Amino acid sequence: MATPETRHKPNILITGSPGTGKSTLSQQVAEKLGFEFIEISKEVRENNLQGEFDEQYSCHVLDEDKLLDHISDRMDSDDGGIVVDYHGCDLFPERWFDVVVVLRCATEKLYDRLQSRGYSKFKIKENVECEIFGTLLEEAKESYKEEIVHELQSETPDQMEENLDRICEWAAAFKNSGGQGPQSDEMDQ
Numbered sequence: 001m002a003t004p005e006t007r008h009k010p011n012i013l014i015t016g017s018p019g020t021g022k023s024t025l026s027q028q029v030a031e032k033l034g035f036e037f038i039e040i041s042k043e044v045r046e047n048n049l050q051g052e053f054d055e056q057y058s059c060h061v062l063d064e065d066k067l068l069d070h071i072s073d074r075m076d077s078d079d080g081g082i083v084v085d086y087h088g089c090d091l092f093p094e095r096w097f098d099v100v101v102v103l104r105c106a107t108e109k110l111y112d113r114l115q116s117r118g119y120s121k122f123k124i125k126e127n128v129e130c131e132i133f134g135t136l137l138e139e140a141k142e143s144y145k146e147e148i149v150h151e152l153q154s155e156t157p158d159q160m161e162e163n164l165d166r167i168c169e170w171a172a173a174f175k176n177s178g179g180q181g182p183q184s185d186e187m188d189q
Protein backbone atom coordinates (compact mmCIF):
# COMPACT_ATOMS: atom_id res chain seq x y z
CA MET A 1 0.00 0.00 0.00
CA ALA A 2 1.61 3.25 -1.17
CA THR A 3 2.35 6.15 1.17
CA PRO A 4 3.91 9.59 0.47
CA GLU A 5 7.29 7.97 1.26
CA THR A 6 6.97 5.24 -1.35
CA ARG A 7 5.06 7.08 -4.06
CA HIS A 8 7.02 8.08 -7.17
CA LYS A 9 4.77 10.97 -8.15
CA PRO A 10 2.39 12.95 -5.94
CA ASN A 11 -1.34 12.39 -5.83
CA ILE A 12 -3.24 15.67 -5.85
CA LEU A 13 -6.77 16.28 -4.57
CA ILE A 14 -8.59 19.36 -5.86
CA THR A 15 -11.65 20.09 -3.78
CA GLY A 16 -14.04 22.99 -3.11
CA SER A 17 -17.73 23.86 -3.35
CA PRO A 18 -19.45 23.04 -6.66
CA GLY A 19 -18.72 25.75 -9.24
CA THR A 20 -15.39 26.88 -7.77
CA GLY A 21 -13.50 25.54 -10.81
CA LYS A 22 -12.29 22.11 -9.70
CA SER A 23 -12.87 20.17 -12.88
CA THR A 24 -11.50 22.90 -15.17
CA LEU A 25 -8.33 23.28 -13.10
CA SER A 26 -7.88 19.55 -12.46
CA GLN A 27 -7.99 18.84 -16.16
CA GLN A 28 -5.34 21.49 -16.82
CA VAL A 29 -3.10 20.22 -14.01
CA ALA A 30 -3.36 16.62 -15.23
CA GLU A 31 -2.60 17.66 -18.80
CA LYS A 32 0.38 19.80 -17.86
CA LEU A 33 1.91 17.19 -15.58
CA GLY A 34 0.96 14.18 -17.71
CA PHE A 35 -0.97 12.78 -14.71
CA GLU A 36 -4.15 10.70 -14.73
CA PHE A 37 -7.32 12.67 -13.98
CA ILE A 38 -10.05 11.02 -11.90
CA GLU A 39 -13.17 13.18 -12.02
CA ILE A 40 -15.21 11.53 -9.30
CA SER A 41 -18.66 12.56 -10.58
CA LYS A 42 -17.86 11.13 -14.02
CA GLU A 43 -16.34 7.97 -12.52
CA VAL A 44 -19.52 7.48 -10.47
CA ARG A 45 -21.82 8.02 -13.46
CA GLU A 46 -19.90 5.78 -15.82
CA ASN A 47 -19.38 2.92 -13.39
CA ASN A 48 -22.74 2.88 -11.68
CA LEU A 49 -21.43 3.81 -8.24
CA GLN A 50 -24.56 5.67 -7.18
CA GLY A 51 -26.67 4.95 -4.14
CA GLU A 52 -30.25 6.12 -3.68
CA PHE A 53 -31.86 9.08 -5.48
CA ASP A 54 -32.12 12.25 -3.36
CA GLU A 55 -35.35 14.07 -4.32
CA GLN A 56 -34.37 17.33 -2.61
CA TYR A 57 -31.03 17.65 -4.44
CA SER A 58 -32.43 15.88 -7.53
CA CYS A 59 -29.37 13.68 -7.85
CA HIS A 60 -28.15 10.27 -6.79
CA VAL A 61 -26.31 9.92 -3.49
CA LEU A 62 -22.81 8.55 -3.85
CA ASP A 63 -22.14 5.00 -2.66
CA GLU A 64 -18.84 5.80 -0.93
CA ASP A 65 -17.77 2.20 -0.34
CA LYS A 66 -18.28 1.28 -3.98
CA LEU A 67 -16.36 4.36 -5.10
CA LEU A 68 -13.40 3.74 -2.77
CA ASP A 69 -13.25 0.10 -3.87
CA HIS A 70 -13.37 1.15 -7.49
CA ILE A 71 -10.40 3.54 -7.33
CA SER A 72 -8.31 1.97 -4.55
CA ASP A 73 -5.96 -0.01 -6.85
CA ARG A 74 -4.96 3.16 -8.68
CA MET A 75 -4.77 5.31 -5.56
CA ASP A 76 -2.73 2.77 -3.60
CA SER A 77 -0.25 2.21 -6.42
CA ASP A 78 3.35 3.37 -5.89
CA ASP A 79 3.19 5.10 -9.28
CA GLY A 80 1.07 8.00 -7.97
CA GLY A 81 0.56 10.86 -10.42
CA ILE A 82 -3.21 11.11 -10.07
CA VAL A 83 -5.32 14.26 -9.90
CA VAL A 84 -8.70 13.76 -8.18
CA ASP A 85 -11.55 16.27 -8.34
CA TYR A 86 -14.41 16.05 -5.82
CA HIS A 87 -16.57 18.38 -3.72
CA GLY A 88 -15.69 16.47 -0.58
CA CYS A 89 -12.53 15.09 0.96
CA ASP A 90 -13.17 13.32 4.26
CA LEU A 91 -14.31 10.11 2.56
CA PHE A 92 -10.83 9.36 1.14
CA PRO A 93 -8.05 7.67 3.16
CA GLU A 94 -5.53 10.29 4.29
CA ARG A 95 -2.61 8.28 2.83
CA TRP A 96 -3.89 8.76 -0.72
CA PHE A 97 -2.91 12.42 -1.11
CA ASP A 98 0.30 14.46 -1.01
CA VAL A 99 -1.21 17.80 -2.02
CA VAL A 100 -4.76 18.96 -1.17
CA VAL A 101 -6.04 22.13 -2.85
CA VAL A 102 -9.24 23.85 -1.72
CA LEU A 103 -10.61 26.28 -4.31
CA ARG A 104 -12.55 29.31 -3.07
CA CYS A 105 -14.80 31.75 -4.88
CA ALA A 106 -16.72 34.90 -3.91
CA THR A 107 -20.42 34.30 -3.31
CA GLU A 108 -21.78 36.49 -6.14
CA LYS A 109 -19.56 34.83 -8.74
CA LEU A 110 -20.38 31.38 -7.47
CA TYR A 111 -24.10 32.22 -7.53
CA ASP A 112 -23.85 33.23 -11.21
CA ARG A 113 -21.87 30.10 -12.15
CA LEU A 114 -24.39 27.80 -10.46
CA GLN A 115 -27.35 29.67 -11.92
CA SER A 116 -25.94 29.31 -15.42
CA ARG A 117 -25.77 25.56 -14.79
CA GLY A 118 -29.53 25.60 -14.29
CA TYR A 119 -29.38 24.55 -10.63
CA SER A 120 -32.58 24.94 -8.57
CA LYS A 121 -32.84 27.83 -6.08
CA PHE A 122 -32.53 25.30 -3.24
CA LYS A 123 -29.38 23.73 -4.65
CA ILE A 124 -27.78 27.14 -5.32
CA LYS A 125 -28.54 28.27 -1.75
CA GLU A 126 -27.08 25.08 -0.23
CA ASN A 127 -23.89 25.32 -2.29
CA VAL A 128 -23.41 29.05 -1.74
CA GLU A 129 -23.87 28.56 2.02
CA CYS A 130 -21.31 25.76 1.92
CA GLU A 131 -18.88 28.28 0.41
CA ILE A 132 -19.76 31.07 2.87
CA PHE A 133 -19.10 28.79 5.84
CA GLY A 134 -15.85 27.49 4.32
CA THR A 135 -17.13 23.95 4.85
CA LEU A 136 -14.69 22.28 2.44
CA LEU A 137 -11.66 24.09 3.83
CA GLU A 138 -12.64 23.03 7.33
CA GLU A 139 -13.18 19.45 6.17
CA ALA A 140 -9.78 19.40 4.42
CA LYS A 141 -7.96 20.75 7.49
CA GLU A 142 -9.62 18.16 9.68
CA SER A 143 -8.83 15.31 7.28
CA TYR A 144 -5.23 16.03 6.18
CA LYS A 145 -2.02 17.46 7.66
CA GLU A 146 -2.29 21.26 7.58
CA GLU A 147 1.00 21.62 5.70
CA ILE A 148 -0.38 19.84 2.63
CA VAL A 149 -3.70 21.76 2.56
CA HIS A 150 -3.73 24.90 0.37
CA GLU A 151 -6.55 27.38 -0.06
CA LEU A 152 -6.53 29.07 -3.49
CA GLN A 153 -8.88 31.77 -4.84
CA SER A 154 -10.50 30.81 -8.15
CA GLU A 155 -12.40 33.83 -9.42
CA THR A 156 -10.58 34.99 -12.54
CA PRO A 157 -8.77 33.37 -15.48
CA ASP A 158 -5.51 34.89 -14.18
CA GLN A 159 -6.01 33.14 -10.85
CA MET A 160 -6.71 29.91 -12.67
CA GLU A 161 -3.36 30.21 -14.44
CA GLU A 162 -1.51 31.11 -11.22
CA ASN A 163 -3.12 28.15 -9.47
CA LEU A 164 -2.04 25.84 -12.28
CA ASP A 165 1.57 27.05 -11.99
CA ARG A 166 1.64 26.74 -8.20
CA ILE A 167 0.27 23.21 -8.19
CA CYS A 168 2.82 22.16 -10.82
CA GLU A 169 5.59 23.67 -8.66
CA TRP A 170 4.39 21.66 -5.66
CA ALA A 171 4.36 18.51 -7.77
CA ALA A 172 7.94 19.22 -8.85
CA ALA A 173 8.97 19.84 -5.21
CA PHE A 174 7.59 16.41 -4.32
CA LYS A 175 9.73 14.80 -7.03
CA ASN A 176 12.83 16.74 -5.96
CA SER A 177 12.42 15.56 -2.40
CA GLY A 178 12.76 11.98 -3.66
CA GLY A 179 9.22 10.91 -2.88
CA GLN A 180 9.50 12.11 0.71
CA GLY A 181 6.58 14.45 0.16
CA PRO A 182 6.90 18.19 -0.57
CA GLN A 183 8.56 20.22 2.16
CA SER A 184 6.20 22.75 3.71
CA ASP A 185 8.64 25.66 3.23
CA GLU A 186 8.99 24.84 -0.46
CA MET A 187 5.24 24.58 -0.77
CA ASP A 188 4.33 27.91 0.79
CA GLN A 189 6.49 30.09 -1.42
Ligand SMILES: Nc1ncnc2c1ncn2[C@@H]1O[C@H](COP(=O)(O)OP(=O)(O)O)[C@@H](O)[C@H]1O
Pocket (backbone or CB within 6 Å): 016, 017, 018, 019, 020, 021, 022, 023, 024, 025, 113, 153, 154, 155, 156, 157, 158, 159, 160
Ligand atom coordinates in the same frame (compact mmCIF):
# COMPACT_ATOMS: atom_id res chain seq x y z
N1 LIG B 1 -10.79 30.98 -11.95
C1 LIG B 1 -11.83 31.05 -12.79
N2 LIG B 1 -11.99 32.14 -13.57
C2 LIG B 1 -13.01 32.22 -14.43
N3 LIG B 1 -13.96 31.26 -14.60
C3 LIG B 1 -13.84 30.16 -13.84
C4 LIG B 1 -12.79 30.00 -12.91
N4 LIG B 1 -12.95 28.80 -12.31
C5 LIG B 1 -14.04 28.25 -12.85
N5 LIG B 1 -14.58 29.06 -13.77
C6 LIG B 1 -15.80 28.77 -14.54
O1 LIG B 1 -16.80 28.38 -13.61
C7 LIG B 1 -17.58 27.32 -14.13
C8 LIG B 1 -17.54 26.14 -13.18
O2 LIG B 1 -16.25 25.54 -13.24
P1 LIG B 1 -16.05 23.98 -12.98
O3 LIG B 1 -14.62 23.69 -13.26
O4 LIG B 1 -17.07 23.18 -13.70
O5 LIG B 1 -16.34 23.92 -11.41
P2 LIG B 1 -16.50 22.66 -10.43
O6 LIG B 1 -15.81 21.50 -11.08
O7 LIG B 1 -15.85 23.10 -9.17
O8 LIG B 1 -17.96 22.46 -10.23
C9 LIG B 1 -17.04 27.00 -15.52
O9 LIG B 1 -17.81 27.68 -16.47
C10 LIG B 1 -15.62 27.57 -15.47
O10 LIG B 1 -15.18 27.97 -16.74
